[in-house]
Amino acid sequence: MALTHEFSRRRLLAGAAAFGGGLLLPGKAPAYGGAKPFSGVTLNVSTFNAPFARILTKWLPEFEEATGARVVYDTPAFPVYNQRADLELSTGGAAYDVLNITFIYSSRWIGAGWFTPLDDYIRDANRTPADWDVEDFLPGLRAPESDKAGRLYGIPWTVDTFISGASRFDLFKNAGLGLPDTTDELITALKAVHGKEKVAGFVTDNHYGWTFVPFLQAFGGNVFRNPPDDLTPVLDTPEVVAAAEYFARILKEFGPNGVLSYTEDQALQALQNGRANYSAIGQTYLSQVGGPNSRTASTVAYSPVVRGPAGRFPGVATHGLGIPAASKNKDAAWAFIQWALSKKNTRRAIVEERYASPTRRSDFESAEFKRIATVNGYDLSEIIASAVDLAARQGHMKYRTVPVYPQVDQQLNKAIANIVSGQLSPKQAIEQAQAGSITDLRRAGVAI
Amino acid sequence: MAFLNPARPKAERAPAGWEQTRRRAYLAGLLPALVVLGVITLLPGLFLLGVSLTPLSLVNPGTVFDFSDPLGNYRELLRDGRFHNSVLLQLHLSATSVGLQLAVGLGVALLLNVRARFFEAIRAAFLIPMVLPPIVVALIWKILYTPDVSPLHRLLEEAGLPIDSLITDPTLAIWAIAVAETWQWFPFTMLMVLATLQLIPDEPLEAARIDGANRWQVFRHIILAYLRPALVVCGLFRLIDSLKAFPLIYVLTNGGPGTATEVTNYYGFIEAFNFSYWGYASAIAVLMLGGVFAVSWLVGRLGWNEVHHD
Numbered sequence: 126m127a128l129t130h131e132f133s134r135r136r137l138l139a140g141a142a143a144f145g146g147g148l149l150l151p152g153k154a155p156a157y158g159g160a161k162p163f164s165g166v167t168l169n170v171s172t173f174n175a176p177f178a179r180i181l182t183k184w185l186p187e188f189e190e191a192t193g194a195r196v197v198y199d200t201p202a203f204p205v206y207n208q209r210a211d212l213e214l215s216t217g218g219a220a221y222d223v224l225n226i227t228f229i230y231s232s233r234w235i236g237a238g239w240f241t242p243l244d245d246y247i248r249d250a251n252r253t254p255a256d257w258d259v260e261d262f263l264p265g266l267r268a269p270e271s272d273k274a275g276r277l278y279g280i281p282w283t284v285d286t287f288i289s290g291a292s293r294f295d296l297f298k299n300a301g302l303g304l305p306d307t308t309d310e311l312i313t314a315l316k317a318v319h320g321k322e323k324v325a326g327f328v329t330d331n332h333y334g335w336t337f338v339p340f341l342q343a344f345g346g347n348v349f350r351n352p353p354d355d356l357t358p359v360l361d362t363p364e365v366v367a368a369a370e371y372f373a374r375i376l377k378e379f380g381p382n383g384v385l386s387y388t389e390d391q392a393l394q395a396l397q398n399g400r401a402n403y404s405a406i407g408q409t410y411l412s413q414v415g416g417p418n419s420r421t422a423s424t425v426a427y428s429p430v431v432r433g434p435a436g437r438f439p440g441v442a443t444h445g446l447g448i449p450a451a452s453k454n455k456d457a458a459w460a461f462i463q464w465a466l467s468k469k470n471t472r473r474a475i476v477e478e479r480y481a482s483p484t485r486r487s488d489f490e491s492a493e494f495k496r497i498a499t500v501n502g503y504d505l506s507e508i509i510a511s512a513v514d515l516a517a518r519q520g521h522m523k524y525r526t527v528p529v530y531p532q533v534d535q536q537l538n539k540a541i542a543n544i545v546s547g548q549l550s551p552k553q554a555i556e557q558a559q560a561g562s563i564t565d566l567r568r569a570g571v572a573i
Numbered sequence: 574m575a576f577l578n579p580a581r582p583k584a585e586r587a588p589a590g591w592e593q594t595r596r597r598a599y600l601a602g603l604l605p606a607l608v609v610l611g612v613i614t615l616l617p618g619l620f621l622l623g624v625s626l627t628p629l630s631l632v633n634p635g636t637v638f639d640f641s642d643p644l645g646n647y648r649e650l651l652r653d654g655r656f657h658n659s660v661l662l663q664l665h666l667s668a669t670s671v672g673l674q675l676a677v678g679l680g681v682a683l684l685l686n687v688r689a690r691f692f693e694a695i696r697a698a699f700l701i702p703m704v705l706p707p708i709v710v711a712l713i714w715k716i717l718y719t720p721d722v723s724p725l726h727r728l729l730e731e732a733g734l735p736i737d738s739l740i741t742d743p744t745l746a747i748w749a750i751a752v753a754e755t756w757q758w759f760p761f762t763m764l765m766v767l768a769t770l771q772l773i774p775d776e777p778l779e780a781a782r783i784d785g786a787n788r789w790q791v792f793r794h795i796i797l798a799y800l801r802p803a804l805v806v807c808g809l810f811r812l813i814d815s816l817k818a819f820p821l822i823y824v825l826t827n828g829g830p831g832t833a834t835e836v837t838n839y840y841g842f843i844e845a846f847n848f849s850y851w852g853y854a855s856a857i858a859v860l861m862l863g864g865v866f867a868v869s870w871l872v873g874r875l876g877w878n879e880v881h882h883d
């Protein structure tokens with residue numbers, strides 16, 4: 126165990142034991158009889174800006190009061206965070222003590238040894254109370270935060286699952302339709318509702334490396350041959366071409382004008398304002414269509430992502446809090462992670478802040494979460510939990526956490542945009558994506 | 574001081590000593606600027622060049638000193654179709670946007686070159702786009718180009734002339750960026766041209782008119798001759814700056830649709846920040862730097878920035 130000069134092991138153990146008790150009383154933690162275990166420590170924490178990060182920022186004084194540590198919490202935008210963290214971690218810098226392990230970088234950051242394994246901290250009763258219960262975090266969310274040997278590096282704090290929904294389900298009902306369950310039913314439904322009352326039939330955001338892949342897999346394709354062991358791209362198969370043709374069609378025929386430039390926020394706005402109807406997109410966005418600021422809250426309906434000939438493959442992305450290998454305040458950093466994701470605090474986020482993206486099974490199954498996740502009569506908690514379980518069972522998200530996925534992700538973005546904008550046929554675009562991915566992966570030193 | 578003493582025989586050598594002292598003083602005065610130049614500009618530039626000769630990737634930081642195949646990145650760039658496409662797009666965007674900026678800037682400056690209070694008052698308004706932060710400009714145009722929130726699209730729709738989104742059309746997207754770039758930077762040309770117009774002496778203009786020259790002939794043979802150096806300098810500045818049209822592309826098109834607006838600097842950004850190929854991205858940056866030097870040299874060599882009177 127690496128101890129800093131500021132405190133001894135004895136002092137740490139005494140403090141940690143007291144702190145463990147304090148975890149059960151967030152907001153009311155005593156000052157441990159004046160023994161604040163991390164007095165004088167400045168913890169530098171950074172995650173991208175997200176609802177849970179904002180909630181934690183609000184509660185930070187409680188942690189500081191309980192431990193004596195001072196926390197500097199930095200929450201830049203997602204792309205900025207990733208670039209900054211990537212650079213910081215690669216140079217072995219010790220500027221941060223707690224960092225978000227971004228889903229798409231998890232394999233790269235963990236595989237390169239840039240994060241600290243947390244298993245010893247979790248097993249040590251002096252550092253972690255038994256009822257903190259790491260097993261309570263859904264296994265499907267812990268998997269991407271672990272290495273091949275099963276060691277855990279990040280504790281999941283948010284999950285985004287790919288779900289479907291119709292903001293103007295009344296138009297579906299008027300056409301005598303329910304929510305589609307298969308890719309074929311989706312086409313039938315979109316034909317029936319597109320353009321009705323000037324509402325575009327379909328919208329999703331232009332990050333196709335995320336939004337297209339559930340369709341790609343539903344048609345029986347995959348991104349790599351056998352991730353993470355065999356990273357040979359397999360995009361040039363008839364299944365992927367068929368999926369690309371299908372996906373480009375629903376964007377082109379049923380999407381709003383300029384759909385290729387739609388970000389997640391724009392797609393959400395179009396759904397909330399009733400300018401677009403059906404979407405397949407992350408739950409953190411789609412759930413907001415039923416929120417208080419939405420004009421379509423009373424007509425929204427939800428369902429799992431449609432299944433294709435090969436089955437149902439909802440995308441699941443998670444992010445975890447981890448400790449950079451070079452951190453000089455690892456014990457305080459672990460105390461922070463424990464506090465942030467204690468049972469009390471994750472439940473409190475749901476109850477007090479209506480936090481809609483929990484990662485603990487106990488939260489998913491709680492009456493409190495059921496209440497906030499029931500939108501217009503639809504139980505999102507069930508759709509989300511079943512998507513997470515399905516991903517864990519099928520292992521279909523393994524493609525996304527390999528170190529070179531960002532390269533292929535972008536090839537897919539370009540392929541779909543090229544098809545929808547009429548620059549290339551589906552076959553040409555997919556072949557180009559395959560060739561481009563191979564070139565990019567070879568440049569990264571991947572043996573293909 | 575020796576040279577003040579006429580009795581001393583070495584007085585003749587005094588000027589040489591003085592010259593040496595003068596040189597030392599000159600160097601001492603110059604040294605801080607040289608140090609700043611070296612540390613802030615040349616060293617990072619040299620580091621960039623050095624990194625471009627390595628296969629450095631953030632996943633493998635140890636390769637920062639791997640010079641085993643120094644020309645590997647450059648060889649790879651010769652084969653990289655996406656890079657070639659990005660260079661062509663860069664040339665297209667630069668030529669289009671700089672041409673538009675010069676034409677619009679010149680036109681507006683000629684219109685505003687009137688001694689009237691109203692025109693003097695509105696001159697300042699034309700400068701607003703130029704002083705806005707680039708990201709604000711990008712957001713303004715993102716709104717204008719996004720059909721479901723755009724006042725421009727709404728107006729056209731009301732008039733019965735609906736148009737498809739410009740930034741998702743592969744042939745128009747680069748023009749859409751050029752228009753936004755022009756909107757931001759034509760005031761620079763306008764300002765330079767206005768200043769030059771006010772320096773043109775009256776005599777040649779009067780002489781031409783007395784000789785019977787019409788308005789076009791006066792403009793073509795006298796005014797334009799005076800303006801040419803200013804226009805060339807503006808063009809060169811804007812050309813160099815057009816290579817940095819990053820925020821507009823990042824916000825408006827993300828290089829798309831497909832690779833329709835993926836110009837060289839954006840491609841370099843992707844290679845560095847999305848994929849962490851720092852060596853490869855540095856090689857792209859070095860080639861861009863070389864291109865800028867070549868353009869600057871060519872303009873100077875052709876003498877376009879010198880005044881010629883017909």
